[in-house]
Amino acid sequence: MAVLKKLALLAAAVLLASCGVRGKSQESVVRRRLDGEPKTLNPILTTTDSEQVVLALLERNLLDYDEKLNLVPGLAEEVAASPDHLTYTIRLQKDARWEDGTPVTSRDVVFTLTTLLDPKTPALTRRALFDGFVKAEAVDARTARVVFSTASAGRPDAFNLPLLSAVAWAGGDVATHPRNRSPVANGPYRLGSWEAGRTLTLVRNTQYFGEKAAPEQVIFRVVPETAPAFAALQSSELDEMRLTYAQKKELDARAGAAGAPRVVTFDELSYSYLGWNNRLPIFADRRARRALTMLVDRESIDRNLFGGLAKVANGPLPPAHWAWDASLAPWPYDPKAAEALLDEAGFRKGPDGVRRKGNVRFAFTLSLGMGSDVQRQLVELAQQSFRKAGIEMSIQPLEWAAFASKMDAGECDAWAAALNLDPNPDLAVSWHSAQTPPAGLNSAFYRNSEVDALLDRLKTAFDREETRTLLARVQALIHEDEPVTFLNVPLTKWGLSSRLTNVKTSPIGLFMFWPGAAGWRTGASTRPIS
Amino acid sequence: MIRFAVNRAVSAALTLLGVLALVFGLVAAAPGDAAALAARAAGNRAAAVSPEALAAFRHLYGLDRPLAERFVTWVWRAARLDFGRSLVDGQPVSLRVARALPATFALNGAALLLACLIGVPLGIAAARRPGGRLDRISGFVCDAFFATPTFVLGLVLLLVFSGWLRVTPLFADTESGVRGFLLPVATLSLTSLALVARFVRVCVAAALADPAALAGRARGERPSEEVRRALRRSAASFAAMGAVLVPSVVSGSILVERVFSLPGAGGLLAEAVFARDLPTVLALTWCSAIVVVAASLAADLVAAALDPRVAREIEAAVPGVAA
Numbered sequence: 001m002a003v004l005k006k007l008a009l010l011a012a013a014v015l016l017a018s019c020g021v022r023g024k025s026q027e028s029v030v031r032r033r034l035d036g037e038p039k040t041l042n043p044i045l046t047t048t049d050s051e052q053v054v055l056a057l058l059e060r061n062l063l064d065y066d067e068k069l070n071l072v073p074g075l076a077e078e079v080a081a082s083p084d085h086l087t088y089t090i091r092l093q094k095d096a097r098w099e100d101g102t103p104v105t106s107r108d109v110v111f112t113l114t115t116l117l118d119p120k121t122p123a124l125t126r127r128a129l130f131d132g133f134v135k136a137e138a139v140d141a142r143t144a145r146v147v148f149s150t151a152s153a154g155r156p157d158a159f160n161l162p163l164l165s166a167v168a169w170a171g172g173d174v175a176t177h178p179r180n181r182s183p184v185a186n187g188p189y190r191l192g193s194w195e196a197g198r199t200l201t202l203v204r205n206t207q208y209f210g211e212k213a214a215p216e217q218v219i220f221r222v223v224p225e226t227a228p229a230f231a232a233l234q235s236s237e238l239d240e241m242r243l244t245y246a247q248k249k250e251l252d253a254r255a256g257a258a259g260a261p262r263v264v265t266f267d268e269l270s271y272s273y274l275g276w277n278n279r280l281p282i283f284a285d286r287r288a289r290r291a292l293t294m295l296v297d298r299e300s301i302d303r304n305l306f307g308g309l310a311k312v313a314n315g316p317l318p319p320a321h322w323a324w325d326a327s328l329a330p331w332p333y334d335p336k337a338a339e340a341l342l343d344e345a346g347f348r349k350g351p352d353g354v355r356r357k358g359n360v361r362f363a364f365t366l367s368l369g370m371g372s373d374v375q376r377q378l379v380e381l382a383q384q385s386f387r388k389a390g391i392e393m394s395i396q397p398l399e400w401a402a403f404a405s406k407m408d409a410g411e412c413d414a415w416a417a418a419l420n421l422d423p424n425p426d427l428a429v430s431w432h433s434a435q436t437p438p439a440g441l442n443s444a445f446y447r448n449s450e451v452d453a454l455l456d457r458l459k460t461a462f463d464r465e466e467t468r469t470l471l472a473r474v475q476a477l478i479h480e481d482e483p484v485t486f487l488n489v490p491l492t493k494w495g496l497s498s499r500l501t502n503v504k505t506s507p508i509g510l511f512m513f514w515p516g517a518a519g520w521r522t523g524a525s526t527r528p529i530s
Numbered sequence: 531m532i533r534f535a536v537n538r539a540v541s542a543a544l545t546l547l548g549v550l551a552l553v554f555g556l557v558a559a560a561p562g563d564a565a566a567l568a569a570r571a572a573g574n575r576a577a578a579v580s581p582e583a584l585a586a587f588r589h590l591y592g593l594d595r596p597l598a599e600r601f602v603t604w605v606w607r608a609a610r611l612d613f614g615r616s617l618v619d620g621q622p623v624s625l626r627v628a629r630a631l632p633a634t635f636a637l638n639g640a641a642l643l644l645a646c647l648i649g650v651p652l653g654i655a656a657a658r659r660p661g662g663r664l665d666r667i668s669g670f671v672c673d674a675f676f677a678t679p680t681f682v683l684g685l686v687l688l689l690v691f692s693g694w695l696r697v698t699p700l701f702a703d704t705e706s707g708v709r710g711f712l713l714p715v716a717t718l719s720l721t722s723l724a725l726v727a728r729f730v731r732v733c734v735a736a737a738l739a740d741p742a743a744l745a746g747r748a749r750g751e752r753p754s755e756e757v758r759r760a761l762r763r764s765a766a767s768f769a770a771m772g773a774v775l776v777p778s779v780v781s782g783s784i785l786v787e788r789v790f791s792l793p794g795a796g797g798l799l800a801e802a803v804f805a806r807d808l809p810t811v812l813a814l815t816w817c818s819a820i821v822v823v824a825a826s827l828a829a830d831l832v833a834a835a836l837d838p839r840v841a842r843e844i845e846a847a848v849p850g851v852a853a
Contacts, residue, residue: 036801037793039619047568122587124569127580175590176620196629197793198701221701223791227685231693232700401562401804408566 043162410437641718653730676724
């Protein structure tokens, strides 16, 4: 018995001692969470957020977005458009260097664009921005010229483009190149190590041409589940993570306690919606679609499901977008008026309590991807409201990939989803009648010739005020037509270690603008002499 | 016995091929195209994806070829341990699998060992006094663990021991060494423990109630001798239990790996299924099917070696196996 006691004491001592070692923090290190492992660090092949947030510290773009989403110099000190907007001249920063000390040159620009636009390169997310590309050529070591056959107002956003080193990526298949897991950096950090499935360690890049980052290291840890990540945030093993509403409430309750993480909330370019397939007879009449929106108590949903941390959406642009039209009042929650609209549209209650117009019953299936409890609750609340108004909606939860595939193919009667927008989104992708599946993402099969004409004009609207005017009209028309029910714009909630300072937010989050996380400081950060 | 072993091995190989064909068909038939899903991975972005880029992606990974051709090519290559490249990151699948398997093998092996080390003595003790205090308490505790979803159990253990008491690390990384495996192993073994303990209890209790055991007792055999004989009589059943336990533990480890951020084969499989990464799904199925089929084969061989009547019964029950 005595031996057992001694063994137990020894085991306890070993555990406590090891915990002490574990708990010791390295103050010039920022520990961040990835909810999935990056698949590649090839900047032109990335698709996931996990890849992009790592690359945001490794590679500067030719032009970067600032926190207000203006394009500002990055690797390029200037990207100048010709008067006809067909030729862009890129002038690189004089001191821009790769981590091995070699300069970033126009050859890298040409190599990147040629690789990106090679038909054999599976670059899924960036190529569409270079529609009409003719050629890229080096003028001198620091200057490159890119020529297009068509002018596009959205073209400058294409130059929010990271580069591949022509030397490092030369030879071999770009999709399977070994450099995809050991990229050559030109940003404030370089890749120190990558422990597959666990951590990526970034260390300060001594060759970086700009202001040096304050923390010496950034350690990204792959933590797929939110509960362990939250425990790690609270025990200072992680410095940041996206929060759920419940987690935010828990941190709010600890606000002010020594060392407790703090919460930041901000608007992002996203909104959630209920999609209606406008080709179906029940959704073809805009009075019926408006009625559906007016049957959903979005303010109550925002209060009860989002704790007041959401706004009612009024159209295809969220409030964080510079051209959002605040004057458009969202359709009100008004079941009586909604029922009157349904009557007016010819959908009258039948003997079974379900509305019908001729032989068409107002009954449909709404699909949604599994995984979000809030979305599921929201849809169930809508289902109850619809039922009271004589509309029969069944809910079909689908595995996410199956759901996305069905939605993108335009095969859903109705669906619940959320949409994230780019800084200068091309609304044509979602609302132009030429962009119905399989050509584009207009899964609602929305058609309005005036909207089409405006969206076409927007492609060549180079003046910001003209763009604002056109976008205001597009928003108004889509608001009137209500092709989908625009639900709400939830605030993004982020938990941050109290030792982090100089954290800024933007409508595209905390990381994808400049300087983003590269500007963070920790309590003990030391800024090196550059 | 040799003929029996050869027949079972042939049957196992056919089972393996059947499982692979089934999984190939199911994943290929599931809605969702790997290229479109990869493009969607940027988080529901409403951005255009170039059709040429999608076509390049499909061509690169042979997704534009007929299904049957793809399957035959895959089997031919897999026979030479070439599993192709992952549709997710373009890396050789064998490399991704080789990176993930050690953690999974360590986790599953340790969990099985622990479950047996605790479950077998517990089951024997409970069987010796059916209805006694130990039997009732262990039955209740084991049932509770068995009924608790692995995911929930893991999360509770993690939040209590790592989040609250802070005696174990939150993440199983190389820094934390063996300590990082304590909770994942405990989670997986606790859910298997119930199966082992209850199974052993039933087998030993039945063996102790056997007329042969009664006769032994009448001859004045010591209790330990009785248990030893009972265990020997139940050996074939234990082997069968092992065959059942292995797939159950393997499937449970998928969730455990996710909760404890362990980069193992379970997490890789889940990711591959969601991304419709067929080469990775098939390679992992190949590995797990081999483990499961091998466990089943070993169980049959052990049972047959212990009792030749078992071999005859199996041969009679599975016509394909009979020579």
